[in-house]
Structures are given as C-alpha cells and as structure tokens.
Amino acid sequence: MADTIPLDSVVIDERSEEIIIQQARVRVFNESGSQLNDFTENSPVAALIQGQAFAAAELLYYVNKLPLALVIDFLKVTGVERNLGTKAKVTLTFNIAAPQSVPFNIPQGFEVVDDSGAYSFLTDNLLQIPVGLISGSVTATAEEVGSDYNTPAYSITNITQPLAFLTGVTNVEPASGGTDLEEVADTISRALRQIRLRNLVSANDYEQAAEALLGNGSVAKAIGLLGANKATRELGAVHLFLLNASGEPANDAQLSYVKSELSNKLQLGTSLYTSPIELIPISAELTGRLVPGVNLEEAFDTLWEAFQDYLNPNSYPLDQDLLLYEVGFALRATGVIKEAGYLTLNGSPSNIPVPNAYTLPSAYSLFMQLVDAEGITYETLRGGGESPEFSGFV
Template sequence: MRFPYVNKLPIAIIVDFLKVLGVTRRLGTKATAILTFNLSAPLSTSFNIPANFEVIDSTGNYSFLTDTALSIPPGLVSGSVTATAEVTGSSYNLASYTLIGIPNPLTFLSSVTNLEGANGGSDPESDDQVITRGLVELRVRSPISQADFEFIAETELGVGSRCRAIGLLGANRTSKQLGAIHLFLLNANQEPANSAQLIKIQQLFSERVPLGSSLYTSPMELLSISADLIAKLVPGREAEATADELWEAYQSFLNPSQYPLDEDIILNEVEFALRATGAIRDIESLLLNGQPLNVPLPNQYTLPVAFSLNMSLVSDEGVVFELLRGAGEFE
C-alpha cells in the first residue's frame, strides 16, 4: 500500500517550524494603480467619483476599484486617484494605458486610463518558495551588507526584479549622508517600481535597519537606447524575420533585469550580440543614440533598456530593406 502524503510530511513540518519563527506563507497581494479620469468639458461645480468605482482593462477581464472618492474641482477636466485590483495575483500587473473601461458610465466622464503600469500584485507562495524565503530571512534578519539589502528587496518584488543598494546616499540621490541606505528598485516586469512598491519595501525594512540609520527607496532609472544598423543579410534570409530576430537579440542584450550594474553600453558588444544571431554579416555601421560610440551610464542606479532598432538590411542583389522595431514601429 502506498501513502501519498508521507513524502509531503517533511515539507509541512519545515513550513510549520518557520511559522513558529515568524515566517508565514504569503497569500498573495493585490496590484495597485493610479487612475486618471478625464471629463468631456470643465464644469462649474465639483465632479465627484465615488470610492470603489470600477474600472476594467481593455479585455474586460481585470477589474480595479478606486481606493477613495475623487473630486475634480470646478474648471478642471481631469483628476487622479489610486485604485486596487479586485483580487490578488500577478496577472493584474498590467501595462500602462490598459485600464480604460468604465462599466458604469457617469455623465460628463469621458475617459479613464493608467499613465503608469499597475504593479505590486503577487501570487500565493508555494511550499518551496516559503522555505527558500524563510531560510534566507533567518540568515539576514538584520541586513548588513549591500548584498543583504538587495537580496531581501528582490525576493519581495519577485523573480526578474532588481535592487541597487547604495550606502551613504541621501534622499536627493546626490548628497552623502551618514547612516543612509538608498535602495533603487526595478519591477519583475522590467519597469521602475511604482509608489505602492516603494512604500512596501520601505515598510519591509522599517524594523530591520540599525538604530540611527535612514532608509530611502526610489525607482530604478532607465536609459533608453536607440540603435541604427546598416548590414548585409546572410544569403537566403528573409528581411522581416531577420529584423524580428535582431530586435529580440537587441532587447535581450539590454534587458534591465539582467544587464550588469555599473557597466556602460559598449558598442562592440552590441555589435557582437547582433552578429551572434547568424542573420547578418559585414556590419557597415552601428550607431547608439545617434553616435558610433559607447554609451556611458550616468550613475550607479541607471540601467539600459532597448528603445528602438532602425535597420537597413542589404541583400546580395543590392536591395535595401528599411525596417524599424520598437518605438515608432507601425502596428
């Protein structure tokens, strides 16, 4: 006779043991967003949007509710308010400009949108995730090193997130401050952390930092990188498919979730990443942000991100294919 639950017993015991030590399973969190409401015309009286007003995404599958009432003063045509996802889950971490549906229209209310992505939603932890996080938390309950702060923050924000901890950096991001610790945060979806997540990380460390220390949190800054490429197509390669492959390689190289901190964007390394696709040869020209030069990162808390790749791909017959991927690309 088999006992299917026997193998699960040790894991259950570890989870219960961690609970005794104060490490409990996270049941998931709700995503938050800032909604901007627009009126069809300025009014002579205040326009009120009640709390728990529902806004849905473009697919109609995801619903957010305003946290408080919003009052748009006379003469103004827009106002913003925070909103929280209807249920928990990472699937509610929606991109910018996707929360646009108004199931219950109001007179004079013409539109709504989220100017920045909805973030902060997370799924319930599995047993393995509870154990992994619990063992780490037991080791770094009182973070000391840069690696401790970064690991705890990235564990909280999820796989693919980034944290850069800089000691002695004040709130203004330039001045030195004794006892200060400044954390710069990137979401798991490769976007700078939003206000709700900054507060969440601040609270996470509130009882862990030493007495006399100051902790600041800021969004990681991103530097957009545009490239202009002139190269020959490998014989037999189709231009559109090659453009897609080159764009994918370009994005992968400049992925802010993986790009090394404190490393400038080296022109030859970008060229190598494009050549490695095997789709092009004889690169005649490659410009980064309009120059045939390396692109320096301005500070310790900036990461690059692929913005656009403008390509002139030349076939063996001398036909030039002008292709664009990224920003400015036609739908």
C-alpha cells in the same frame, strides 16, 4: 549586489536502474565464480536481478528527494507558506466636473475597471479632492493576483458605480507588481532569505528584502548615505532604487509598498527612501550582410529579439557602461548576418556611459539595413515608432 550562484542540489545516488542492473550482473557473475552467467531476457537470474534493481532504483528515487523534503518540512514549521501570487498596484487619477464647495470624497474600495472590462482595481484609501480642485490621485490594488493585471498606462478608464460629479479616471503609469503562483524553488529561496534578514544592515540585505517584496526577477539597488533628492549626502540614509519583475521602473504604489513593508526592519536612526530605477532608452542602427538562405523577416525579428535580450533591464548589470562592441557581438552571434558593417547607439558609433549606479539601458528601437547575396538592401525598424512591415529594398 555581489555576484552569486545558487547551491547545487544534493543527489545522494545518481545511478539509474540500467546502471544498477549492469553492476548487479557483474557482481553475480564474479561472486558465483562465473557459474551464474545466463543473463538473457528469459533467464531466472536476469529476472531476479531486474526485480531487485527496480526496487533499488525506486528507493534511490525517494532517498534523493529527502534533502528537499527536509528543507520544506523545516520551513513549514517556521510558518513559511507558498506565495499564490501578488496583486498589481497602480496610481489612479480621478477627475470631477467642476470645483466643489466642500471636499469631494471617493471612498476606499471604490472599483474601477480597465478598457477590456476584465481587470478590476480597488482604491486603497479614501481620496479627498480639496475645495477648488478638479482632480486627485490615490493608489489602488488589483482585485486578484496575477501578472495579467499589469495593465498599460491610460488603460484603466471605466468607473463601475455612479458618483455625482465624477467624470473620469485614468492611470498615467502602468499597473505593476502582479505576479503568478510562486514556484516551489522560489518559495524556498525567498524563505531562506527572510530567515537571514531579520534586520536590515548591509546594502545586500535591503536589496534582497525589496526583491522578495516585488517578486522573482525584480531588481533593487541600495545606495547608502544618498538623500531623497539623489544628490545630497545624508547620514543614516539608505536610498533604494527599484525595477519590477516586468522590466519597468517601480511605480508610485510599489515604492510606497516597499517602503512601508521595510520600515519595521530599519535600524534606529536610519532613513529609507525609495525611487524607481531609471532607464536610458537605446536606439541602434545596424547594417550587415544577410546569410544566404536566411529568411529576411526572420532575420529582422531575430536581430531585434537579440537586441532586446542583451538590453533586458532585469538582467543587465547595474553600474556598467553599454559597450558598442559587445552589442555588435550579440547581434552577430545570432548567425543571421555574416558581418556587421556599421553600428551606432543613440546616433553615435561609440559606447553609452551609464550616469550613475541606479540607471540601466533599455532597448527602444533598432533600425536595420541588410544586404542579400544579390546586393539588394532591405531595411526595417523594430521597436519605438515601428512600422509593421519592412519597407522593402532601397
């Protein structure tokens, strides 16, 4: 997607009430030939000026809101509504006790609940487990909207209603796509994109349309002429790679949802494929000298947060290699270490090449060794395989 920046808001008059009062005093003094010159707090002239300035400031406040009001009223006429949030989607795998002599049916709308008992999901379609098999999968949608329904993998295991021979259910991938109430600015941005995207033509059109469906903060990458197998050149093909707003590759339910929603906007002869954006887990090792006076555990936490922020898939640019020196700069910029003595990425002190345009790096773990002013070395691991406490000095 091309680099862009949002348009600046239109402010018709930026003057505050205090500035209006100051300008009014100068004008009254000059126009009266310096005859009106008492602007003390109890002066009638000062009181009159302050009253008029208050009225003017109130008028400017509402005048400055006029551009936004006009845009919102225009969008209301076109039928745009604020998104109250989206429901998370997930793929569920159901298991039965033994192969049956007839297809085993799990009805559409069958309810399952996560381990906490707080989040319910309903199957989108009828699931038929064929004769001879003991499991089958079907997509499901959260009962309510909200990001809280983005539950982890293997967390949806409770069946709320008995069904003969049905022994269990689980989700092998996280539930994704649940979002909260849309901000007004996001509503306006989405609506204007939809007005522009009556038909999908360019790669940017496909990416914006997919991101509008997956929610604010999601990432889409459209590659033309790329077939379903990600290798074959195919005329008329558009392959969309998707990352949801929570920083995870889009799951099967989201891929199907985006493909279905965009199908009626395709040009004749276009084939649309959807796949998750791929992530490269990055493990780093860092040695450095601790800045005197900095708390050790706070330093560890700060460095890990900076590492995660730099490698956030939702903000890291697509099709850009991971450069060792830039990672090191991001860690040094935290101010908790005086210098980085040694840094490796995935076991090597070198850059990490990104293999294609639909792959992003993602923070997996950070092993740190920090030396304090007395020469004592402390170490810890954050992320994958993390120990909750640092191991102490070595």
